[in-house]
Amino acid sequence: MITFPNAKINLGLNVVEKRPDGYHNLETVFYPINLQDALEVNRLENTGEPYRLRVSGSTLDGSPEDNLVVKAYTLLSDAYSLPPVDIHLFKHIPTGAGLGGGSSDCAFMIKTLNEKFRLGMSIEEMEKHAARLGADCAFFIQNQPVFATGTGNVFERVSLSLADYTLVLVKPDISVSTREAYGGIRPRRPETSLKEIIRRPVEEWRDCMKNDFEESVFARHPEIAAIKDKLYDIGATYASMTGSGSAVYGLFRNRVENVSEQFAGCFCRQREMI
Numbered sequence: 683m684i685t686f687p688n689a690k691i692n693l694g695l696n697v698v699e700k701r702p703d704g705y706h707n708l709e710t711v712f713y714p715i716n717l718q719d720a721l722e723v724n725r726l727e728n729t730g731e732p733y734r735l736r737v738s739g740s741t742l743d744g745s746p747e748d749n750l751v752v753k754a755y756t757l758l759s760d761a762y763s764l765p766p767v768d769i770h771l772f773k774h775i776p777t778g779a780g781l782g783g784g785s786s787d788c789a790f791m792i793k794t795l796n797e798k799f800r801l802g803m804s805i806e807e808m809e810k811h812a813a814r815l816g817a818d819c820a821f822f823i824q825n826q827p828v829f830a831t832g833t834g835n836v837f838e839r840v841s842l843s844l845a846d847y848t849l850v851l852v853k854p855d856i857s858v859s860t861r862e863a864y865g866g867i868r869p870r871r872p873e874t875s876l877k878e879i880i881r882r883p884v885e886e887w888r889d890c891m892k893n894d895f896e897e898s899v900f901a902r903h904p905e906i907a908a909i910k911d912k913l914y915d916i917g918a919t920y921a922s923m924t925g926s927g928s929a930v931y932g933l934f935r936n937r938v939e940n941v942s943e944q945f946a947g948c949f950c951r952q953r954e955m956i
């Protein structure tokens with residue numbers, strides 16, 4: 683069985699408070715985008731191993747046990763009797779980007795195992811398992827635009843469509859650690875809730891929709907700030923870093939000419955919004 687785990691962007695991100703467990707409560711809108719890995723899962727016959735993982739496309743650091751698709755398999759193996767599996771992951775979504783690629787692979791692995799081996803889990807059960815493996819994994823179970831609170835695991839559906847926009851996504855060759863990014867933040871509640879801001883026209887977002895990670899990440903990496911400025915220079919209606927970075931996106935009313943040349947040296951993709 684083959685599925686295509688997609689990336690997300692954050693529309694605004696407010697880190698509102700630090701929790702006693704060291705994590706942070708946030709408010710953000712998660713929005714799925716058209717940039718995908720591929721994940722194939724088959725039964726593994728006659729090898730005696732519980733699983734085999736092959737990764738192609740871009741390389742990933744760490745051993746197979748560190749991979750979130752294997753963590754998802756291992757977690758579900760504790761609760762259900764699962765046969766050995768042969769996993770092939772084609773990585774296309776850049777990592778350390780704020781695009782949630784690893785989290786999406788994890789959630790799609792849970793959905794695949796549920797369907798392929800008829801585990802009978804409800805959406806809520808799958809979300810609960812996903813949330814144990816990463817703060818933003820649960821979003822990818824339903825994969826619909828949501829206003830997210832808590833650590834990024836409490837969702838409220840929002841009726842928002844950006845289907846009329848073109849996305850330009852630019853990821854410089856810089857990785858930002860999520861843990862470090864949270865460390866650079868002084869949490870506070872925004873004056874206007876994001877839930878209210880997303881109801882305004884996209885043209886107004888530039889003046890009121892903020893990603894709280896930008897201040898400290900841009901101070902450390904001015905190259906990332908320069909990408910955002912350039913996206914506005916070439917006509918973006920709205921531009922922002924996504925999540926804890928380092929990818930930056932622009933929403934455009936029309937397609938952009940020669941976009942790869944404008945951001946030479948960066949991973950750069952242009953896609954219609956979902």
Ligand SMILES: C[C@@](CO)(OP(=O)(O)O)[C@H](O)COP(=O)(O)OP(=O)(O)OC[C@H]1O[C@@H](n2ccc(N)nc2=O)[C@H](O)[C@@H]1O
Pocket residue numbers: 692695704705706707708710779780781782785815816817818819832833834860861864924925926927
């Ligand atoms: C910043 C966000 C916003 O969408 O996305 P990304 O930039 O990773 O895509 C998420 O909150 C990232 O979620 P995720 O990437 O799943 O985080 P995890 O692996 O669970 O946590 C990595 C580390 O970040 C910190 N962390 C994470 C989430 C959170 N709400 N508060 C935190 O303080 C913790 O120090 C944790 O050890």
Ligand SMILES: Nc1ncnc2c1ncn2[C@@H]1O[C@H](COP(=O)(O)OP(=O)(O)O)[C@@H](O)[C@H]1O
Pocket residue numbers: 742743744748749750751771776777778779780781782783784785786787788860925927
């Ligand atoms: N299947 C996977 N794909 C990508 N990263 C993974 C995966 N499994 C584990 N990881 C680890 O998770 C970390 C965060 O990955 P990812 O979710 O892609 O980025 P981000 O948190 O920037 O959105 C990476 O540093 C990587 O080592």
